[in-house]
Amino acid sequence: MSSWLEKFFVQNGLVVAFLVVAVIMLVSSFISRRITKKKIPDSAVAIVLGLILAYIGGRIARGTKGIADVTMFSGFGLMGGAMFRDFAVVSTAMGASFDELRKSGLIGVLSLLIGVGGTFALGAVLAVAFGYTDAKSITTIGAGACTFIVGPITGAAIGAESHVIAISIAAGVLKSILVTIATPALAGSLGLNNPQAAMAYGGLMGTTSGVTAGLAATDPKLVPYGAMTATFYTGLGCLLCPSVLYYLVTLATR
Amino acid sequence: MTIYGLGLLAACYLAGQLIGEVLGRLIGIDANVGGVGFAMILLILATDKLNRKNLMPPATQQGVLFWTAMYIPVIVAMSATQNVIGAFSGGLMAIVAATIPTAAMFLLVPVLSRMRQNKEKKI
Numbered sequence: 386m387s388s389w390l391e392k393f394f395v396q397n398g399l400v401v402a403f404l405v406v407a408v409i410m411l412v413s414s415f416i417s418r419r420i421t422k423k424k425i426p427d428s429a430v431a432i433v434l435g436l437i438l439a440y441i442g443g444r445i446a447r448g449t450k451g452i453a454d455v456t457m458f459s460g461f462g463l464m465g466g467a468m469f470r471d472f473a474v475v476s477t478a479m480g481a482s483f484d485e486l487r488k489s490g491l492i493g494v495l496s497l498l499i500g501v502g503g504t505f506a507l508g509a510v511l512a513v514a515f516g517y518t519d520a521k522s523i524t525t526i527g528a529g530a531c532t533f534i535v536g537p538i539t540g541a542a543i544g545a546e547s548h549v550i551a552i553s554i555a556a557g558v559l560k561s562i563l564v565t566i567a568t569p570a571l572a573g574s575l576g577l578n579n580p581q582a583a584m585a586y587g588g589l590m591g592t593t594s595g596v597t598a599g600l601a602a603t604d605p606k607l608v609p610y611g612a613m614t615a616t617f618y619t620g621l622g623c624l625l626c627p628s629v630l631y632y633l634v635t636l637a638t639r
Numbered sequence: 640m641t642i643y644g645l646g647l648l649a650a651c652y653l654a655g656q657l658i659g660e661v662l663g664r665l666i667g668i669d670a671n672v673g674g675v676g677f678a679m680i681l682l683i684l685a686t687d688k689l690n691r692k693n694l695m696p697p698a699t700q701q702g703v704l705f706w707t708a709m710y711i712p713v714i715v716a717m718s719a720t721q722n723v724i725g726a727f728s729g730g731l732m733a734i735v736a737a738t739i740p741t742a743a744m745f746l747l748v749p750v751l752s753r754m755r756q757n758k759e760k761k762i
Binding site: 402403406407409410428431432433434435436438439440442443444449450451452453461462464465466469470471472473474475476477478479480481482483486492495496499500503504507508511512515526527529530534538551552553554555556557558559560561562563564565567571575576577579581582585586589590593594597598601605608609612613614616617619620621623624 | 648649651652655656659662663666668669670671672673674675676678679680682683684686687700703704706707709710711712713714715716717718719720721722723724725726727728729730731732733734735736737738739740741743744745747748749751752753754
């Protein structure tokens with residue numbers, strides 16, 4: 386592409402992203418109505434299309450930020466970045482009920498502890514099953530099963546090898562994609578249709594991107610409740626994994 | 640005025656994120672602890688108070704509601720920037736470490752939300 390045109394797209398990057406996402410939403414709405422007969426909500430279709438775009442972007446640019454690494458679509462990095470995501474998530478709270486949050490506060494705390502502890506323990510056991518014997522690797526992989534932020538922060542804190550940290554990041558990203566896709570499909574059978582269930586779900590899953598995207602595709606009214614607990618998960622994971630949980634793993638592997 | 644609503648949202652967002660950053664520092668970890676959650680609580684309390692005093696006319700609410708409506712498009716943009724190829728390059732260990740614990744946690748969702756309902760029945 387001629388360089389002046391590319392420069393034009395980069396200079397207006399955010400607006401380019403607005404236009405492309407609007408087209409994605411339009412196409413998704415069409416696919417949802419005509420092809421799946423509304424069985425799959427249009428937001429779920431749009432998120433899957435987004436993931437496909439991320440795959441294509443990764444193939445073309447060989448970067449880590451999906452379509453945002455392709456120069457003319459660099460505006461996606463801003464529109465889909467943490468600032469816009471968190472800002473939009475916070476805005477959903479205006480429709481939420483404070484009473485519901487307070488009533489389910491204990492469930493939220495419990496789900497967070499079970500979510501971080503349980504996920505870490507299962508991840509650690511699986512690491513052992515795959516032949517890892519040193520406490521640092523086992524802890525880092527267990528932390529990576531939590532989220533793609535907890536994994537590398539824990540690995541760096543306890544001095545794990547870089548290939549193990551890479552595995553922990555991959556596991557965390559894979560988890561967020563899995564949660565995104567599985568949530569709308571499983572919501573019915575899991576009774577994920579009320580604020581309390583959404584808070585328990587947010588604390589158990591913890592991946593903010595997966596939880597918010599999964600709930601958006603299921604029922605946007607539940608987003609604030611799931612996001613409320615999920616937002617504490619990564620912090621709790623970063624607190625517990627390199628300290629208490631690492632200590633427990635060193636005791637177990639001695 | 641629409642900008643007042645936007646300003647209110649921005650104020651709650653920044654205050655909440657700042658609390659999360661400070662909390663992370665206080666407990667000595669390099670992460671934001673619950674910033675979004677604190678921001679949401681602030682926004683709920685602020686809009687509730689302003690509503691009661693009739694200080695949230697529809698135009699002001701629009702400043703917040705616009706972002707609620709932009710939420711799904713932003714999430715779509717976010718999924719388009721995920722490292723999808725990297726996610727599958729971690730090999731079998733990464734795939735197993737992602738799927739099995741996540742599946743187990745999914746199964747616990749009805750257990751935890753039912754626990755609350757039982758408690759209510761006892762009371």
